[in-house]
Amino acid sequence: MAVTPTAALVQTLNGIQFGFILFMIASGLTVILGILDVLNLAHGELFSLGAYTAIGVFGFIIGIIGPPGGGVVGTAVFVLAVLAAVLVTAAILLPVGTLFEAVFLRQIYDRDQVYQLVLTFALLLILLDVKKFIWGDSSIRTDAVYSAINTIPTSELVGLNYPTYNVFVILVGMVSVAGLFWFFERTKTGRIIRATAIDREMATAIGVSTDRVFTLVFALGAFLAGFAGAMAVPPTAATLEMGTNPLVLSFVVIVIGGLGSLRGAFVGALLVGVIRSWMITLYPPGEIAAPFAIMALILLVKPEGLFGTWGETA
Numbered sequence: 001m002a003v004t005p006t007a008a009l010v011q012t013l014n015g016i017q018f019g020f021i022l023f024m025i026a027s028g029l030t031v032i033l034g035i036l037d038v039l040n041l042a043h044g045e046l047f048s049l050g051a052y053t054a055i056g057v058f059g060f061i062i063g064i065i066g067p068p069g070g071g072v073v074g075t076a077v078f079v080l081a082v083l084a085a086v087l088v089t090a091a092i093l094l095p096v097g098t099l100f101e102a103v104f105l106r107q108i109y110d111r112d113q114v115y116q117l118v119l120t121f122a123l124l125l126i127l128l129d130v131k132k133f134i135w136g137d138s139s140i141r142t143d144a145v146y147s148a149i150n151t152i153p154t155s156e157l158v159g160l161n162y163p164t165y166n167v168f169v170i171l172v173g174m175v176s177v178a179g180l181f182w183f184f185e186r187t188k189t190g191r192i193i194r195a196t197a198i199d200r201e202m203a204t205a206i207g208v209s210t211d212r213v214f215t216l217v218f219a220l221g222a223f224l225a226g227f228a229g230a231m232a233v234p235p236t237a238a239t240l241e242m243g244t245n246p247l248v249l250s251f252v253v254i255v256i257g258g259l260g261s262l263r264g265a266f267v268g269a270l271l272v273g274v275i276r277s278w279m280i281t282l283y284p285p286g287e288i289a290a291p292f293a294i295m296a297l298i299l300l301v302k303p304e305g306l307f308g309t310w311g312e313t314a
Contacts, residue, residue, distance in 0.1 A: 010162065011277045017166045019273025020173025021232045026250040026257075026265045027180060028224030034260030035197045035217045038105060039113070041120040043225050044247030045127035046093065050226025051233040051242060052131055053092055054085035055140050058234070061085070062142075079168060082234060089230040090223055097222025101215045109214075124243075131240055139237040169231055176227075177266060184262065193217060197260070252291045256298050258305030267306055 029043045061081045100123065108115045184190035196203040196213045204210055228246070236242075253272055257264020272291045279290045298306065 007281065011281050012274060013162060013166065013170070015274030015277030016270060017169050017173070017273070018277060019270035020170060020176070021228050022246070022249055022253060022273055023173065023266050023269035024176060024224050024228035024231065025246045026253040026269050027262060028221035028228075029247075029250045030254050030257075030260060030262055030265045031193075031217055031224075032221040033254065034262075035193060036101075036105070036109070036214055038109075038116050038218075039120070040221070041117060041247070042100075042123035042127060043120075043221070043250065044243030044245075045124050045131075046097070046222050046225035046243075047229040047232075047246050048131065048238070048240075048243035049096070049127060050089045050093055050229030051238045052135055052140070052229075053089045053226065054082070054230030055142060055233050055238045056135075057085040057088045058082060058142060059140075078165075078234075082168075082230070086227060086230040089226045093222045093226035094219050097219035098215055100222070101218035105218065106211065106214070128240060135238070137240065139239040141237040142234050163235075165234060172231060180262065189216070249291060252295050254305075256295050256305060258307040261305065261307040264305055264307035 025043070025047050028046075029040060032038055032040050032043070058081050061084055104119055104123065105116070108119060184194060192203070192208055193213055193216070196208060196210060200210060203213075229242075249272060253268040254261075254265055255268075256271065257266070257268035271294065275290050275294060276287055279287045
């Protein structure tokens with residue numbers, strides 16, 4: 001199948017956009033796994049909860065101010081509504097993550113990992129029922145509003161008419177990546193978190209409160225998952241099952257990049273995103289299998305993943 005240069009650029013940009021969304025999800029799972037050593041099966045439902053919350057806030061704002069039209073003004077209104085929805089989502093997901101860690105996870109850190117899997121799976125089911133109780137079984141869409149802001153001339157990139165919102169997601173993703181790396185590399189709190197990951201006993205010996213660190217890390221992971229859901233939902237729909245696929249792909253990403261490696265999660269997310277996007281064009285039936293094939297190939301060559309442990313590469 002012949003692919004024109006324009007189509008190739010579109011598929012690559014689509015892959016990068018999806019890769020940034022996937023990184024936001026996988027980075028939250030990575031920090032929870034790297035610091036708490038907890039495999040959080042409810043992470044996908046936190047992503048879904050963020051999507052539902054954001055689309056509810058977005059719909060409320062649009063209902064008050066009216067649907068944005070085309071043009072720069074309409075796009076600005078749409079983007080501001082999305083940003084407001086993201087902020088509200090953050091305000092909700094941070095305490096939710098704090099509550100989950102303090103009430104549930106803190107009680108089982110010293111137990112076998114099977115307890116963590118059962119507990120987080122139970123939280124998954126609880127969140128699924130909470131969404132069903134609040135929003136019902138039907139999907140919730142903003143397709144009409146999203147379509148209106150993707151027809152303006154400002155979406156042209158080097159002569160390519162590309163969806164405005166996709167460009168916005170890529171830009172937000174770049175800022176998020178830079179912010180996360182800056183946080184863990186340059187801030188005191190980030191260095192404390194990394195130190196706790198490298199040597200928990202030594203961190204405790206020098207006065208670090210591991211309970212506070214663990215709560216902060218899980219709240220950060222929940223926020224990142226909800227943030228990704230808020231950014232991902234406008235072009236698609238909020239559905240009860242939407243958390244499953246991102247959760248599975250996040251596991252693939254962190255295995256490809258290396259367990260606990262934030263840098264590896266970034267590279268793995270972009271790799272999975274771009275290859276998945278290309279498979280949709282070249283061989284659609286292979287879209288699902290492609291990320292797992294990449295994971296298997298990398299594990300055969302480098303069993304620890306592309307990058308090392310959290311303490312070495314975060």
